[in-house]
Amino acid sequence: MLRFARIGAACVLAALAGAAPLAARAAATDWTGDQRAAVRIVTATDSVHGDTLDAGVEFRYPAGWHGYWRTPGDAGIAPIFNWSASQNVAGTTVSWPAPSRLVIAGLQNSVYTGDFILPVKIRLAHPDQPTHLALTIDYATCSNVCVPEHAELSLTLPAGTGTGAASAEAAAIAAAARSVPATAAQAGISVVRNDLEPTKTGEHLRVELRSAGAAFQSPDLFVEGAGAGLPAAPRVQLSDQGHRAQLDVDLPRPDPQATVHAPLQLTVVDGARAATFAGPSASTPPGGTQNIALILALALLGGLVLNFMPCVLPVLSIKVFSLVKSAGAERAAARRVALATASGIVVSFLLLAAALSALKLAGATLGWGIQFQQPWFLAGMAVMTTLFAASFFDWLPIGLPQVFARFGAGNAQRAPLVEAFVSGMLATLLATPCSAPFVGTVVGFALARNPIDIVAVLAALGIGMALPFIVLAVVPALARWLPRPGAWMVRLRQVMGLLLLGTSIWLLASLLKVAGATIAAIVAVMLTGLLGLRGFVSAAQGARANRWSGIATAVLAVGTIALASVPVSIAPARTDKPGEWQAFDPNAIAPLVASGKTVLVDVTASWCLTCKVNELAVLDTAPVRSRLASNNVVRMRADWSRYNPQIAGYVQSFGRFGIPLDVVYGPRQPQGHLLPELLQTATLFQALDGASNDGGGTPRTRGATDGT
Structure with a gap:
């Protein structure tokens, strides 16, 4: 019996010794292929644990041979995967590391060479259960000739009792995943410009990038979605010691029969750094080329739509009262008030265009409504809305400075026009924190182009937003459809003043989030003092009070904005609903x-x-x-x-x-x-x-x- 026990133990040890190499190889299949190319499946663990599995399809090409990226270019085919025969697999997602460019006789190709891995995320139908991977793959290997390849691979992984031991291939799979292009922000790249312009033969793509970290060395740009094949390598201009790059690519004319064009997919590769981001859409207006007239028409429509957006609710009181006042004036006066309001709106958009153009030329990051991220701007707008509220309460007359008194009509005629003009400007500034239908499209187009286009598009937006007042100026008789003036207008003016104070409170709430509670509380106290000062001066109605009140009002207003500009350290913003967002x-x-x-x-x-x-x-x-x-x-x-x-x-x-x-x-x-x-x-x-x-x-x- 002892002899049989010794023989049995030896057999068990031999079986375990023989099983050890098999267990180590359970994380990879054998290579399948020939002298031109070979392929296999690798996994990051040697058993299954959890509901996902990190794996990879590893290719091996000898010197002089290559395979292809997901968009192969002018020749070749991308690998085609079929996992349908797998068991316990709910789905697979293949990621694509950054390719390199290969040009043969003018043909553009995006390729892989040597030994590389395409990372695969495998989602399991039943977590923690044995899994059988079965892959049928068709791919190409090319040199002077291209040869189609076909492989059938299979790998079975047992259920794991723990997290699963890392395989010898785990590090290679992780390295391949790191070489997959990230987003532009993740790669430390800002997209300054990204637009298409029509040419005689097709379209011209211009992409301007800024690197926040390492300087660009020799960036390449792979353009997907521009028709069959792959566009040629970009013409590259580096500036700012390599931290800015301009890439220009000529594209073919878009298909005029297509009614919808998906955005181009752009991948920039610069050494070990790569990023993927959405490009502009190929456009097909009449004639098949992008037309600035179409953008301007959309800008007009977007400006008109902006009047009905929630962003305009804080200034609705100003606009409503301007229209109501026009109803009570004679036709000529109504026309002047409407034109003054429209002029204020358009001038504000032109000032925004000038500021954005200057920032673009300086290389700053542009955005629509980003001025609301600045505490001084929020405090300044709160001061303006508070002063306008005081004006609606008849606590603060608004008029031109005395130096301009000799120009234009008398003060009695001039004051309503000044108030209408300033209200138009204020309405514009308060209406810009949010985007709107058409507005996002045309602003994105403008800010990605040159200053002339920025001015033209924003001017069209301004005209669109001012369109109701322009129509009222052209046809002042329309004002007769509005309610007639009377004693009720005094009450309405006071209600509108309260609404403007509500706007000030909204701005203070935004200031609280941007600058913190201390700054917001100080600004709130100073605004209260400003409003109280105007109320006291109005009640006093003395010449002496009027002499010093203007200076005190100016000091409080400027001081409020200055205090809001003091840099403070506040806690990072957190989600408003922890556990959900x-x-x-x-x-x-x-x-x-x-x-x-x-x-x-x-x-x-x-x-x-x-x-x-x-x-x-x-x-x-x-x-x-x-x-x-x-x-x-x-x-x-x-x-x-x-x-x-x-x-x-x-x-x-x-x-x-x-x-x-x-x-x-x-x-x-x-x-x-x-x-x-x-x-x-x-x-x-x-x-x-x-x-x-x-x-x-x-x-x-x-x-x-x-x-x-």
Whole structure:
């Protein structure tokens, strides 16, 4: 018996010794191929634990041979994956490391050479259960000739009892994942300009980039979505000691038969650094080329729509009272008041255009409404709305300085025009914190182009917003349809003053988020003192009081703005609903999507009223909250109340320069699906369905391949 026991023990040890090499090889299949190319499956662990599995498809090409990227170029084919014979696999997502450019006889190709891995995120149907991977792959290997290759690979992994031991290939898979192009913000790159211009033979793409870290060395730009093939390498101009790069690419004319063009997909590769971001859409207005006249027409329409956006609610009192006053004036006076209000609106847009053009020439980060991130601007606007409220209470007469008294009509005629002009300017400044339908499109177009286009587009926006007053000036008889003036206007004026004080409170709430409680409290006290001063002077009605009140008012106003400009240190912004909305982390989006999650990113700000409307009307409603509470959905909220270059770069990566901005990511939308400025529940649900694995949507980009 002892002899048989010894023999049995020896057999067991031999079996274990023989099993050890097999266990070590369980993380990779054998190589399949020939002398021209070979392929195999590798996994990061030697067993299954959890609901996902990190794996890779590893290719090996000898010297002189190459394979192809997801967009191969003028020749070749991208690898085609079929995982359908796998067991316990719910879905797969393939990521693509940055390629290199290969030009043969003028043909542009994006290729891989040597030994490389395409990372694959495998989602399991049953977590912690044995999994069988079965892959059929068709690919090409090319040198002087191209040879199609076919391989069938299979690998079975047992269920793990712990986290699963790391395989010998885990480090290589992780390194391949790090070489997948990140977003522009993650790569430390800001997209300054990104637009298309028509040419005689097609379109011209110009991309201007700024690097916050290392200088650019020799950047290349891969353009996807510009028709068949791959556009040639860009013409590169480096400046600012290599921290700014201008890349120019000639593209073919877009298909005139196409009614919808998806945005171009741009990938910049500079050594070990690579980033992917959305480019402009190929346009097909009449003639098949982009037409500035169409943009200006959209700007006019967008300016008109801006009158009805929630952003304009704080200044609705000013605009309503301007119209009502026009009803009580004679035709000539009504025309003058309407024109003065329209002029104030247009002049404000021109001043904004001049400021944005100067900032662009200086290389600053541009954005629509980003002035609301500055404490001094919020305090200054609060001072203006408070003074206007005092004017509506008849505590502060508004007129031109005495130095201009000799110009124009008498003071009695001049004061209403000055008030109308200033109210138009104030309405514009308070209406710019949010984007709107058409406004986001035309502003994104303008800010990505030259100063002349910026001025032209913003002037058209101003004319569109002023259009009701322009119509009233051209046809002053329309004012007769408005209520006739009377004693009720005194009460209305006081009500409008209270509404303006409400606007001041809204601005103080925004200041609280931007500059902190101390600054907001000081500004609130000074505004209260300013309003009290005007009320006291109005009650006193003395010549002596009037002499010093103007100086005191100016000192309080300037002092309020100056105090708000004092730099303070405040705690970082946090999400308003802990446990539901996560803080914005662009680096976490890709891993979440790779694990099968659907991610909703909401970029908002305390000063963005349209954002608040989206929250109340859609995001905070019971059906949406229930849908977003799913374990498969991750909610991220980016608070742009204060300046944040990471959020600015993220917004601009979608060709937008303003908020609200909402994006849905998922396995079927790895590059993100951009939602309209004004959210609707049905639109949001459709985007969530199209992005998730359970939805029926199709990917908008080829950033990942799903083989299920």
